[in-house]
Amino acid sequence: MDLLASRAKWRTLAILALMYAIMLQLGYIVALLGGYQVGIAAIAIVSVIALMVDAYSYWQCDKIVIRITGARVVSASEAPFLHNMIEELCIASGLPKPQIAIVDDPSLNAFATGRDPQHALVAVNTGLLEALDDNELRGVLAHEMSHIYNRDIFVSAVSAVCVRIVSAIANGFIFAGIAALTAPSAPGRKTKEEQDAENGRRAMGLGLLLIGTFLAITFVPALAILQFAISRTRESMADLTGVKFTKDPEALASALRKITGSDIPTYTRAGGTAHMWIAKPQFTGGGLSNWMSSLTSSHPDPATRIATIDAVARGQSVDLALAKQTQSSASIAFAGLLAAALVIIPGYFVGTNPLQVGIVSDYYGTDGDYTDTGNSDGSSDGYYEEEVNPDADGGFGDGTTTDNGDVNPEDATGGLGDGSSDESTDETDAEPDAVGGLG
Amino acid sequence: MKIAIGVIALLIIFSIIQYNAIVQAKVRVDSAWSQIDVQLQRRMDLIGNLVETVKGYANHEKSTLEAVISARAKAVSSSSPAESAANQNMLTQALGKLLMISEAYPELKANQNFLSLQDELTSTEGRVAYSRNYYNESVQIYNTRISSFPSNIYAKMQNATLKEFFITDEASRVAPKVQF
Numbered sequence: 191m192d193l194l195a196s197r198a199k200w201r202t203l204a205i206l207a208l209m210y211a212i213m214l215q216l217g218y219i220v221a222l223l224g225g226y227q228v229g230i231a232a233i234a235i236v237s238v239i240a241l242m243v244d245a246y247s248y249w250q251c252d253k254i255v256i257r258i259t260g261a262r263v264v265s266a267s268e269a270p271f272l273h274n275m276i277e278e279l280c281i282a283s284g285l286p287k288p289q290i291a292i293v294d295d296p297s298l299n300a301f302a303t304g305r306d307p308q309h310a311l312v313a314v315n316t317g318l319l320e321a322l323d324d325n326e327l328r329g330v331l332a333h334e335m336s337h338i339y340n341r342d343i344f345v346s347a348v349s350a351v352c353v354r355i356v357s358a359i360a361n362g363f364i365f366a367g368i369a370a371l372t373a374p375s376a377p378g379r380k381t382k383e384e385q386d387a388e389n390g391r392r393a394m395g396l397g398l399l400l401i402g403t404f405l406a407i408t409f410v411p412a413l414a415i416l417q418f419a420i421s422r423t424r425e426s427m428a429d430l431t432g433v434k435f436t437k438d439p440e441a442l443a444s445a446l447r448k449i450t451g452s453d454i455p456t457y458t459r460a461g462g463t464a465h466m467w468i469a470k471p472q473f474t475g476g477g478l479s480n481w482m483s484s485l486t487s488s489h490p491d492p493a494t495r496i497a498t499i500d501a502v503a504r505g506q507s508v509d510l511a512l513a514k515q516t517q518s519s520a521s522i523a524f525a526g527l528l529a530a531a532l533v534i535i536p537g538y539f540v541g542t543n544p545l546q547v548g549i550v551s552d553y554y555g556t557d558g559d560y561t562d563t564g565n566s567d568g569s570s571d572g573y574y575e576e577e578v579n580p581d582a583d584g585g586f587g588d589g590t591t592t593d594n595g596d597v598n599p600e601d602a603t604g605g606l607g608d609g610s611s612d613e614s615t616d617e618t619d620a621e622p623d624a625v626g627g628l629g
Numbered sequence: 630m631k632i633a634i635g636v637i638a639l640l641i642i643f644s645i646i647q648y649n650a651i652v653q654a655k656v657r658v659d660s661a662w663s664q665i666d667v668q669l670q671r672r673m674d675l676i677g678n679l680v681e682t683v684k685g686y687a688n689h690e691k692s693t694l695e696a697v698i699s700a701r702a703k704a705v706s707s708s709s710p711a712e713s714a715a716n717q718n719m720l721t722q723a724l725g726k727l728l729m730i731s732e733a734y735p736e737l738k739a740n741q742n743f744l745s746l747q748d749e750l751t752s753t754e755g756r757v758a759y760s761r762n763y764y765n766e767s768v769q770i771y772n773t774r775i776s777s778f779p780s781n782i783y784a785k786m787q788n789a790t791l792k793e794f795f796i797t798d799e800a801s802r803v804a805p806k807v808q809f
Contacts, residue, residue: 274752281664282759284657284767437762 237358241351248347252289252304252311259301261291261313272319275328276312279335282435288312288338292319298449302334303343310338322445329442330449332432339431342424349417349523352530357410359533363402370395409533416526421488423519429495430502430512439503443496450492647783654771658792661764662710665795668757669704669717675750676701676724682746683727686737690730696723710764710793717757761795768792 247254256263266273272290280287288302288310296317304310312334314327322330337343370391380388433439489495502508680697683690700720707713728747731737738744772791775784 278752278755278759281668281756282763284661284664284763434766435759435762 234362237355237362240354240358244347244351244354248343249305251343251347252309255301255303255311255313256291259293259313261293261311263289263291263311272314272331275324275331276335279328279332279435282332283335283339285310285335285338288335290314292316298322300330300334302337304338305343306341307338312338318449321448325436325438325441326445326448328436329432329438329445332435333428333442334432335435336428336431337424340424340427342428345424345523346417346421349420349526352526353410353413353417356405356413356530356533360402360405360410363398363405365402367395367397367399367402370398405533409529413526413529416522416529418488419522420519420526422490423515423522425489426495426498427512427515427519429499430508430515433499433502433508434512439499439508443499443503446492446496446499450496644783647780648786651771651774651780651784651787651789654767654774655789658764658767658771661760661767665757665760665764668753668760669713672750672753672757673701673705675746675753676720679743679746679750680727682740682743683731683737686734686740687731690727693723693726693730697727700724710795714795765794768794 255261264272269290269292272292276290277287279285285307288304288307289312291311291313293299293313293315295315297315298318298321300312300314300318302310302312312331314331318330319327372395429442433442436442498511502511676697680694680701684694687694697720700716700723704713704716704720707716731743771789774780775789775791
């Protein structure tokens with residue numbers, strides 16, 4: 191790989207990372223300056239933008255991945271051998287022919303990408319082409335075609351988005367908490383009620399901070415680990431589906447042996463592309479990220495993979511093995527969605543109670559204060575009434591919060607339900623296909 | 630009332646999905662079958678050319694050549710999957726014999742045309758085998774779907790019947806190794 195190309199890749203990556211950092215930082219600064227409501231709004235906007243970036247990169251992933259990896263799309267006349275093999279596998283799987291690319295990289299690896307089978311890309315490293323014989327290469331290509339067949343790019347995009355939403359909610363809580371805790375108090379003497387309101391606000395801030403921190407150290411990593419677990423089962427599924435296409439488990443096992451035995455690591459240019467490669471790429475980040483990648487692996491242990499395929503080679507039913515993997519993939523996905531729902535659904539319902547702070551709606555704290563000070567020329571009676579059950583707040587709460595309560599949560603849960611049922615229909619669709627396919 | 634409407638709406642949606650899933654499975658079987666046809670047609674053409682080439686060098690192996698030609702004619706005219714499978718098996722055997730006798734003709738083996746035909750035939754055999762696998766898989770999915778509850782109800786609505794598998798004998802399941 192030449193220096194210029196790799197520098198271009200690094201620049202792309204650096205720009206992406208920088209953009210993301212700036213967006214988060216902006217949200218934080220806005221939260222500190224403008225108060226927590228603005229901060230929450232900023233976080234929400236940033237999250238929506240981040241999700242839109244996710245959606246865009248999912249939509250365009252074939253093109254983006256070509257840019258990031260430096261893969262070169264090859265025509266049938268440039269690589270007739272590769273094209274012939276892929277055409278055979280298309281016949282075996284019923285998939286349309288994907289684009290075929292070669293990556294100038296001595297490491298033994300290959301990957302598949304594309305938002306759907308019509309926009310799929312299979313790329314092979316030059317190292318792999320040199321090291322493997324025909325049958326082994328066919329086994330690896332079948333693994334990649336299986337990723338397309340099983341819609342694994344979609345699955346991993348959905349799981350990544352789930353993690354992102356939950357971590358955005360956790361961030362929102364933390365930022366709102368910090369803002370509520372650190373917001374300067376009104377100057378001058380305060381009435382008892384004002385003091386109470388301020389204390390209440392600070393207590394709320396602390397609570398939010400604690401909830402956010404709790405989410406950030408429990409649900410977010412748990413979901414991330416589930417995401418990796420899904421990735422691992424999808425890899426095993428792709429191994430087995432590929433074997434179903436080629437009917438040649440020995441070749442894939444021997445290819446995996448060669449790939450894991452190779453001492454040339456694949457240095458991926460972006461951690462986010464790890465799930466696509468047939469063998470787990472090394473991260474370039476050094477000690478810490480290597481430790482992280484051993485903790486959360488996108489690929490199953492190679493020895494386990496080879497053992498599973500060997501069992502199939504010895505005559506164990508590939509259908510049964512595949513059904514097992516499909517099942518565990520589905521149950522992990524279900525656990526993940528459940529965990530995400532545990533955070534996301536209450537996140538919406540929190541907004542229905544005017545005494546609590548939601549992600550989108552505000553709580554009674556400062557708004558009440560401001561209205562109170564504005565109205566303070568009124569009788570102390572009204573003052574007290576407002577304090578206990580502030581009219582302005584109540585009106586606001588009725589306007590926004592009840593709306594939130596009645597419409598948003600249903601919308602939200604409905605949306606989530608749709609999302610999960612989409613997922614599961616996809617899953618069940620894939621299952622009978624895969625399982626039914628077993629001869 | 631609202632609940633009843635909701636339940637009916639869900640039922641209708643469910644029915645549509647079930648019904649269309651069967652249609653989809655059937656379409657997949659049909660397209661898998663036509664894919665086999667495409668590959669077999671390619672095989673037929675190649676065999677025709679191969680026979681012509683061999684004739685030029687080994688015309689006196691009449692019985693073998695004729696066996697291939699008649700097996701080919703039969704294979705072309707077969708209609709059902711089972712019949713086609715049987716005829717294809719016969720053709721594969723005849724072809725194996727033909728390739729065996731061509732061992733004895735060094736000039737034939739040196740013929741560039743013959744060599745490239747043979748290469749293509751090998752690749753096509755692989756494709757035929759893959760397309761058969763895909764067809765059988767599609768049939769299995771389809772048959773499972775139309776016989777399992779509740780989709781069998783919707784299968785009856787469209788008079789869906791079980792499809793035949795494309796069964797090949799053990800020898801031709803793997804593409805014949807055409808070696809010299």
